[in-house]
Amino acid sequence: MISTLNRLVDLVEEHLVEDVDVDTFAKMCGTTEYHLRRMFSSLAGMPLSEYVRRRRMTVAASDVVRGESDLLSIAVRHGYGSTEAFGRAFRAVHGAAPGDVRRDGGPLRSQPQIRFRLTVEGGLPMHTRIVDRQAFRLVGHAARVPLIHHGVNPHIQRHIAALPAAEHLRLKALSDTEPAGLLAVSDDLDPDFPEGTELTQLHGVAIGGDTPVPADLDTIEVPAGRWAVFRSSGPYPQTFQTTWAATATEWFPSNPWRLRPGPALTAILAHAADFRTATCELWLPVEPV
CATH class of the missing domain: 3.20.80.10 (Regulatory factor, effector binding domain)
Known part of the structure; x- marks a missing residue:
């Protein structure tokens, strides 16, 4: 399961601006979407959907700060149909609007890429x-x-x-x-x-x-x-x-x-x-x- 979760993280990273078909991926790995999402949430401390949103906005923040594209182009590039929808998602993660971050350079709250590791402790008898x-x-x-x-x-x-x-x-x-x-x-x-x-x-x-x-x-x-x-x-x-x-x-x-x-x-x-x-x-x- 740990290796499957890490493969899922890699898949999310490869398709960051797209919706990942978690059900198909789970079946290919011999498990179910229900179990995979529950394990991800329990181990990562956040739902898979929230992790994807944070990673998208972390990468999008770099485009916003660089200022090489207008905000609508950045929104579309990262899977949003309007600057309003992109702005809501961006503000929910970073606590500031894209325009303010472009002007001031921050604040930014980055979400690092998650890696799962199994630590064997044996401290809690099951x-x-x-x-x-x-x-x-x-x-x-x-x-x-x-x-x-x-x-x-x-x-x-x-x-x-x-x-x-x-x-x-x-x-x-x-x-x-x-x-x-x-x-x-x-x-x-x-x-x-x-x-x-x-x-x-x-x-x-x-x-x-x-x-x-x-x-x-x-x-x-x-x-x-x-x-x-x-x-x-x-x-x-x-x-x-x-x-x-x-x-x-x-x-x-x-x-x-x-x-x-x-x-x-x-x-x-x-x-x-x-x-x-x-x-x-x-x-x-x-x-x-």
């Missing part, structure tokens, strides 16, 4: 199991929330806090299949995983495909497939978020599995009274490479 599951359902209360990579997500906190205590007990009573108990479900995630984009967050439980669903609950149908289950224990949510990040930096690069589209499930198996520590399981849908 307690993992692979589970085959028949089709099941996730039922509960869903809301659209923004994605936050670090710390507690206050939008999810408010969503769960708005539910009465009796509703949590009712949901737990409905649970009849693994993963057991109350679950935090993240669905409809953008493959690029950009922070701030919306996803569906469901507070609920897993039930069998034949179990009746109460009419007042939201439902996510989950097809049959395999899951990688990662267990973490320690300060919450820091240890859990570190484990989630390590799936991309350590586990997937060194194991013959890749992500497939589907919800990510979090089961809290045990926790301190104040929730400062917790033992959790992260369920990620996977398929063999």
